Amino acid sequence: MSNIDCNILIVEDEALMCELLGSFFTDKGYRVSFAHSGEEAIEQLKEESCALVLSDLRLPGMSGLELLARIQVDWPETVVIMMTAFGSISSAVEAMRLGAEDYISKPFQLDEILITVEKALERRSLRREVRELRAAVRERYNFSNIIGRSKPMQELFEVIKRLAARRDASALIIGSTGTGKELVARAIHYNSDRRDYPFIAINCSAIPETLLEAELFGHQKGTFTGATETRRGLIEEAQGGTVFLDEVNTISPNIQVKLLRVLQDHLVRRVGGRENIPVDVRFISATNQDLEEIVRKGDFRKDLYYRLNVVPVRLPDVKDRREDIPLLVSHFLEKFAKQHGEPVRRFSKEAMRILMTHNWPGNVRELENAVEHALTMSNDEILTPTDLPENVTNPDRDIIEEAAMDGASLAEMERRYILHMLKKMGGHQIKTAEALGIDRRTLYRRLRQYGITEVSAFTDAPIKRAVRASVQ
The missing domain is CATH 3.40.50.300 (P-loop containing nucleotide triphosphate hydrolases)
Structure with missing residues (x-):
């Protein structure tokens, strides 16, 4: 961090000392402001927070220690260095106990106070970096x-x-x-x-x-x-x-x-x-x-x-990178096991089939929620389809992907797709033919070929039997 990014507030009731310190730190590239009392310093901090406060211990009205205590509560990111001509072990201990970054006694050399300020700001910067990095690791x-x-x-x-x-x-x-x-x-x-x-x-x-x-x-x-x-x-x-x-x-x-x-x-x-x-x-x-x-x-x-x-x-949708679904599922199972301090569980083959063929409109977030739902609803080591959310087990499935997983032939893939559309249309054959873009008589021939002779309009019961038979 460059000096221009660090502003220093000098709290000192002696005008000559303010002028000396202000000129010195300005020449070193710092932005400097002044307050002649603790009360004035508080008002300035309300206007704009600063990186460091360099304050005299003895001030008119509010003391330097009182100012320090207030800064620790309201501006904890601001570091404070106390200075005094009345140095004593007791006042130094008290200032450090209240949270002062450092302590310097008058008279002092300007180079000495510069080193003190630079080290204090460096420690402040390191603390911020560590805090941010730890937060990043946690997340x-x-x-x-x-x-x-x-x-x-x-x-x-x-x-x-x-x-x-x-x-x-x-x-x-x-x-x-x-x-x-x-x-x-x-x-x-x-x-x-x-x-x-x-x-x-x-x-x-x-x-x-x-x-x-x-x-x-x-x-x-x-x-x-x-x-x-x-x-x-x-x-x-x-x-x-x-x-x-x-x-x-x-x-x-x-x-x-x-x-x-x-x-x-x-x-x-x-x-x-x-x-x-x-x-x-x-x-x-x-x-x-x-x-x-x-x-x-x-x-x-x-x-x-x-x-x-x-x-x-x-960023690709999950449905466009289905080969990553097992990796994602494994990652989420391990993540939640670690969070709850329990053994890592796994999904059954049937449940993984559903996870692999669902279209995942909510993408990775929806997949993570489905895994957490299954872990919550079951105490078993192996998670089954009944543990998954209903919107995952009963939606429109990716018929092509499902057939490819089963190694189905082109004719079998066509059969599954026609039955899927018939179910989607509630058993209505005319609407199904229109949706498929084929002649109605062609659809009738296909259904007879699949052993379906009775289909009531807007009824999916016969279709469910046919779909079950096709899976078996």
Whole structure:
């Protein structure tokens, strides 16, 4: 972190000392502000938090120790160094007990206090990095958590690796609901040289436009009702790291214009502010819509689209990578076993057949939920079809995939598909023939060939018998 990213608040009632320290730290590249009492320091911190407070122990009104205690409660990320001309072991111990980062006695050499400040800020930065990395490990958002050996997934891994190596390239992740867009965005971040800085995810559709602008860009105190303090926006908070804009297609034209300026100029201006603040962040966006089509309709800026879509990342649906389903199921079984401290269970052959042939409109998320449902509903070591959710066991199945798993012939595949459509149409032969695109007499001949002589309209009982017979 550069010095310009670190602002220091000096709390000192002696004007000469304030001037000396302020000039010294400004020359070293720090942003410096001043307060002449504990009360004034609190008001300044309410306006804008800072990285470090350098405070005298003895102040008019609120003492330095009282100020320290207040900062520990309200601004725990801010480190405090106490200084005093009345140094004693007891006051030093008390300051450190209350959470001071360090302690220095007057008179001191300027180089001495510089070393103290630099070490304190370095420790603060390390603590933040450790906290963020531990959180990332806990959530298991890393490259190895993306499961798949299929060709579409191998191609995806290659794109992620290339993006991770290019720290500034914007990416647009395109995929259906439940395919793991945020997981991929985090994999790009945590495998890049931005990994030690924040990853901030923003669901653009979940925040009203009036609030989204202030959330993204920050705001000055008094800009609108409720703006009781100056706040940095999420783009500023991500300094050095990655901003993930989920459902980016939902942002309004007004915010699109401001976002484009950030991408072009790498500058943020807070709502109600006049200062342009430099930012160094990577933008990763995601959508489950055809953003190019939205651009053609005029609902999304073309220039912003090209800025966001430097590298498109397309995520395959689960139904397009069925060979990965056993790996995903195994991963989820192990994950939930570890969470609950129980042995790893498994699915029966019949249950795995259902999992392999379901179309998974909710993709990986739906598959994970189905596994958890089965584990919850059964205490047995082997999970069966009756343990799976009804929407998984009784939906329209992928007949072609199911027949391929059974090694069925082309004629058998045709038979299964015709019976499937007949069941779907409630036994109505005319509608079934129309849906299949064949002549009604052709359908009659096929049904007689399959041993079905009676089919009541809108009744699926005879069809169920036929389907059961075909499976046997």
